[in-house]
Amino acid sequence: MPENFDFPDIQERLLKLEEAFADHNSYQFKKILAELRRAAKMRANAAALARAEILDCRKDCERTRKQAVDLQAKLKTVVDRFEGSFTAFEKFRKAIRVVEMMRAHEDLPAILERIKDLFGLRAVSLLLDAGEFAAFDPPGARLAEAKAMRQALSALMPGARLPGPFMCPISAVPDPEFFFGPGFCAERKVLLLGSCFISPLRDKFGPQRLIGILSFFDSNPDRYTSEKGSEFASHFADILGYTIVDITDRKKAERLREDVERMTRHDLKSPLTAVLTLPQLLKRDGNLTERQTDMLSLMQHAGYRMLNMINQSLDLFRMERGVYELTPAKVDLLPILDNIAGELHGVIETSGLTLDVVVRGRPRRPEDAFAVRGEEMLLYTMLSNLIKNALEAAPPGSRVAVTLAEGRSLDVAVANPGAVPAQIRPHFFDKYVTAGKKDGTGLGTYGARLIAETHGAKISMDTSETAGTTVTVSFPKPRVAEKAAAGNASPFASAPPRSATR
Known part of the structure; x- marks a missing residue:
C-alpha cells in the first residue's frame, strides 16, 4: 500500500489504532478500524471515479485525434483542390492568351497544338459547321453539317434542350470518332480508358446557333468526370468560338x-x-x-x-x-526615273526640293544604264509611289536621293531626311496604313510591297529621327544574260505613265 494517501488523517488513525491495540481498548480499536474501512472505501470510490474520468479523457482525446486527422485530410483535399484549380486557371489563362493571338484561320493548327501541349492532352479536336466555314477551308479543323453535330450532341446528352459542356469517360460517348476524327478508336484501350471534355461552340451574336464542337481527350479516366466543374474549360471554349466567329466575319x-x-x-x-x-x-x-x-x-x-x-x-x-502572271523582260530603270521626275516636277519645284539620282556610287551620267528583270509599267508604279512618298515626307528645301547600287543584288534605295511616325513604323507596308496625309489611302507602300514581291525582290524600310528614312528594293540578279537589248521601246512613249499615291 502506498505511503501517501489522498486522505491526510489516515496515518494519524493508524497510530491511534496501534495505541488502542496496545491498550487492549477494543471499543476504540473497532471505532478506528471502521473509520479506516470507510476511508479505504472512499479512496477506492475516488480511484474508480478517477479511472472513469481518465478513460473518458482518453476517449475524448482519441475522438479529438480522429477529428484532427479527418480535418487534416479534408484540409489537404481543399488545398490540393485549390492548387489544382489555380494551376488549371493559370493554364486556361495562358490558353486564352494563345487564342487571342489568332489573326486568321491559318493559325488554327498551331493554336490547337499549343493547347494540346499546354494542357497535356492526348487529343484535341475542333469541328466546325460546314455551311458556315467551308468557303474558308480552315486548316486544323474538320467540317460537319450543323444537323449532324446537333444529333451527336443530343445522343451524348439526351433530353437537353440546349446541350452544354459534357465531361465523361470516353466509353460513354456513343460515337467517339465523330468528335475526335476517323481512326481515333483504332486502339481498343481508348474505348476502355481515358476521359473527355466535349463542348459546343456557339455564335457570340446568336447563342442558339451551333457553329462547332471542341473536344479534349486525356488518358487519365479521372481527369474529366461529371462530378468535377467545367467552368474554366467552358469559358475557354466560348472564347475560342467567339474568336473564330470574329475572324470569319472579318474575312466575309x-x-x-x-x-x-x-x-x-x-x-x-x-x-x-x-x-x-x-x-x-x-x-x-x-x-x-x-x-x-x-x-x-x-x-x-x-x-x-x-x-x-x-x-x-x-x-x-x-x-x-497570288494569281498574277508576271511577264518579265529586261527593263532599264533610269528612263523610268526620268519619267517620274518629269511627272513630279511641280511637287519638287513648289517645295524647293532636290531629286538626285546616284548610279553605282556616283552621280548619274547620260550613258548610264541600270537594268532589272520585270514589267515596266509595274516598276514605274512602284518607284513612282516610293519617290512621291519621299518627296511628300521630306522637309522643304531638302534633298531626296534615289541610289542604284549593284552587289549581290540590284538595289534601288529611295532616301529622304524625314522620319516615319513611330505609330506606323511596324505596319509601314500594310494595307490602308497612313499618317499625316489628308487624302492618303494607305495603298502606296502596300502596292510597292506587292509589286516588289511579285518580282521576287525584297523591300525594307529603315527610319530614325537623325538619319531620315530609306526604303530599299533589292532585285535578284539575272542568272542568264538577256539577249534582248536594254533599249526596247518603252510604253511610256505612247501612253502617259501610271501612278498611285499612298
Missing part, C-alpha cells in the same frame, strides 16, 4: 469589300471609254484652235491615266490573290 467583310471594289473598277471602264473616244472624234472633225486641241490632249491624257490606274488596281488585286 473583306471579301464583300473586294467584290464591291472589283465591280466598281469594272463599271468605271464603261464611262471611261467615252472620255477616251470623244477627244479623238473631235480632233478628227477639225476646225479646232490650238488651245482647244491642247485641252483635248490633256483630257485624253487624264483618261489614259485613269485607265492605267484602274488596270493597276486590278493587277494589285491579282497579286494579293
Whole structure:
C-alpha cells in the first residue's frame, strides 16, 4: 500500500489504532478500524471515479485525434483542390492568351497544338459547321453539317434542350470518332480508358446557333468526370468560338469589300471609254484652235491615266490573290526615273526640293544604264509611289536621293531626311496604313510591297529621327544574260505613265 494517501488523517488513525491495540481498548480499536474501512472505501470510490474520468479523457482525446486527422485530410483535399484549380486557371489563362493571338484561320493548327501541349492532352479536336466555314477551308479543323453535330450532341446528352459542356469517360460517348476524327478508336484501350471534355461552340451574336464542337481527350479516366466543374474549360471554349466567329466575319467583310471594289473598277471602264473616244472624234472633225486641241490632249491624257490606274488596281488585286502572271523582260530603270521626275516636277519645284539620282556610287551620267528583270509599267508604279512618298515626307528645301547600287543584288534605295511616325513604323507596308496625309489611302507602300514581291525582290524600310528614312528594293540578279537589248521601246512613249499615291 502506498505511503501517501489522498486522505491526510489516515496515518494519524493508524497510530491511534496501534495505541488502542496496545491498550487492549477494543471499543476504540473497532471505532478506528471502521473509520479506516470507510476511508479505504472512499479512496477506492475516488480511484474508480478517477479511472472513469481518465478513460473518458482518453476517449475524448482519441475522438479529438480522429477529428484532427479527418480535418487534416479534408484540409489537404481543399488545398490540393485549390492548387489544382489555380494551376488549371493559370493554364486556361495562358490558353486564352494563345487564342487571342489568332489573326486568321491559318493559325488554327498551331493554336490547337499549343493547347494540346499546354494542357497535356492526348487529343484535341475542333469541328466546325460546314455551311458556315467551308468557303474558308480552315486548316486544323474538320467540317460537319450543323444537323449532324446537333444529333451527336443530343445522343451524348439526351433530353437537353440546349446541350452544354459534357465531361465523361470516353466509353460513354456513343460515337467517339465523330468528335475526335476517323481512326481515333483504332486502339481498343481508348474505348476502355481515358476521359473527355466535349463542348459546343456557339455564335457570340446568336447563342442558339451551333457553329462547332471542341473536344479534349486525356488518358487519365479521372481527369474529366461529371462530378468535377467545367467552368474554366467552358469559358475557354466560348472564347475560342467567339474568336473564330470574329475572324470569319472579318474575312466575309473583306471579301464583300473586294467584290464591291472589283465591280466598281469594272463599271468605271464603261464611262471611261467615252472620255477616251470623244477627244479623238473631235480632233478628227477639225476646225479646232490650238488651245482647244491642247485641252483635248490633256483630257485624253487624264483618261489614259485613269485607265492605267484602274488596270493597276486590278493587277494589285491579282497579286494579293497570288494569281498574277508576271511577264518579265529586261527593263532599264533610269528612263523610268526620268519619267517620274518629269511627272513630279511641280511637287519638287513648289517645295524647293532636290531629286538626285546616284548610279553605282556616283552621280548619274547620260550613258548610264541600270537594268532589272520585270514589267515596266509595274516598276514605274512602284518607284513612282516610293519617290512621291519621299518627296511628300521630306522637309522643304531638302534633298531626296534615289541610289542604284549593284552587289549581290540590284538595289534601288529611295532616301529622304524625314522620319516615319513611330505609330506606323511596324505596319509601314500594310494595307490602308497612313499618317499625316489628308487624302492618303494607305495603298502606296502596300502596292510597292506587292509589286516588289511579285518580282521576287525584297523591300525594307529603315527610319530614325537623325538619319531620315530609306526604303530599299533589292532585285535578284539575272542568272542568264538577256539577249534582248536594254533599249526596247518603252510604253511610256505612247501612253502617259501610271501612278498611285499612298
